[in-house]
Amino acid sequence: MSTTVLGYNISAPIMIAPTALHKLAHPEGEAATARAAAASKTIMILSTTSSCTVEEVASSCNAVRFFQLYVYKRRDITAALVHRAEKNGYNALVLTVDVPRLGRREADIKNKMIAPRLKNLEGLLSIEVDSNSGSNLEAYAKATMDASLCWKDVEWLRSITNMPILIKGILTREDAIKAAEIGVAGIVVSNHGARQLDYSPATITVLEEVVHAVGGKIPVLFDGGVRRGTDVFKALALGAQAVLIGRPVVFGLAAKGEHGVKRVIQMLKDELELAMALSGCPSVKDINRSHVRTERERLLSML
Numbered sequence: 523m524s525t526t527v528l529g530y531n532i533s534a535p536i537m538i539a540p541t542a543l544h545k546l547a548h549p550e551g552e553a554a555t556a557r558a559a560a561a562s563k564t565i566m567i568l569s570t571t572s573s574c575t576v577e578e579v580a581s582s583c584n585a586v587r588f589f590q591l592y593v594y595k596r597r598d599i600t601a602a603l604v605h606r607a608e609k610n611g612y613n614a615l616v617l618t619v620d621v622p623r624l625g626r627r628e629a630d631i632k633n634k635m636i637a638p639r640l641k642n643l644e645g646l647l648s649i650e651v652d653s654n655s656g657s658n659l660e661a662y663a664k665a666t667m668d669a670s671l672c673w674k675d676v677e678w679l680r681s682i683t684n685m686p687i688l689i690k691g692i693l694t695r696e697d698a699i700k701a702a703e704i705g706v707a708g709i710v711v712s713n714h715g716a717r718q719l720d721y722s723p724a725t726i727t728v729l730e731e732v733v734h735a736v737g738g739k740i741p742v743l744f745d746g747g748v749r750r751g752t753d754v755f756k757a758l759a760l761g762a763q764a765v766l767i768g769r770p771v772v773f774g775l776a777a778k779g780e781h782g783v784k785r786v787i788q789m790l791k792d793e794l795e796l797a798m799a800l801s802g803c804p805s806v807k808d809i810n811r812s813h814v815r816t817e818r819e820r821l822l823s824m825l
């Protein structure tokens with residue numbers, strides 16, 4: 523079941539998506555998640571908005587890890603984050619492009635959500651924003667994040683780091699082609715867990731369009747709603763190199779810390795292995811397009 527992502531070997535095509543603030547789930551936060559990733563021989567993508575610092579996570583284990591980047595209006599702060607990630611042995615930057623503003627999360631507004639301190643930004647950026655009118659996270663994002671982020675900024679990022687750059691948040695053929703043209707190291711098909719824009723397409727429905735557009739030039743990773751090994755199997759059959767797991771990892775962390783995250787990954791691996799065995803696939807390379815039928819194909823077959 524092993525595969526490679528950007529040349530790094532992982533035990534299965536299952537990685538850990540960047541999710542914010544793991545200490546909301548468990549007191550050990552991202553340090554515990556990182557240890558679980560290392561024990562599971564997979565790659566964790568650490569969020570910019572984590573509750574342990576880049577340095578704390580790096581020193582908690584020596585696994586391969588990537589750093590997810592949000593670009594701040596203050597470019598000096600963004601550059602400082604990139605340099606800290608590079609200095610601390612992160613092997614790639616995952617540039618998230620689907621949060622020019624935070625989506626309208628009505629539960630957060632109603633509950634007047636107050637985000638805990640974002641550790642990576644302590645001493646760099648004041649995050650004392652007024653949330654009397656709603657979600658503190660939304661106010662923070664609006665005040666600090668650079669909504670003008672554009673393709674040319676990838677060039678800027680390249681000029682300040684040697685880490686390979688992946689773009690997370692691609693949903694269309696056009697953007698996939700553009701990403702391949704400008705020569706990023708890979709893309710992640712993602713709609714941010716449907717947390718940003720209502721009616722954005724389910725990622726599984728656009729995966730194949732993106733894979734075709736890219737034509738094998740760069741790896742395509744996938745996230746959104748992967749809850750079973752069969753979901754991993756489907757994404758691979760439609761051309762993804764590997765999947766990222768978001769919420770289930772946080773659920774495992776909340777339930778049983780490092781052990782819980784390991785269990786979640788192990789369950790997905792066991793289910794994937796069974797799906798492979800029952801589909802006649804001795805290795806992940808054997809999973810191909812003929813193993814799944816899309817809704818469109820089902821309708822066409824009825825004509």
Ligand SMILES: Cc1cc2nc3c(=O)[nH]c(=O)nc-3n(C[C@H](O)[C@H](O)[C@H](O)COP(=O)(O)O)c2cc1C
Pocket residue numbers: 539540541542569570571590618690712713714715716717745746747748766767768769770
């Ligand atoms: C609580 C939470 C926090 C998230 N934080 C981030 C983040 O900081 N950066 C990011 O790029 N994506 C973030 N995401 C999006 C995930 O990386 C991922 O795209 C999404 O959750 C889809 O996967 P899932 O359906 O397995 O949860 C977050 C998602 C959740 C649920």
Ligand SMILES: CCCCC(=O)C(=O)O
Pocket residue numbers: 542571621624659663714717
């Ligand atoms: C401004 C931080 C946003 C974290 C995030 O990406 C999410 O909650 O989905």
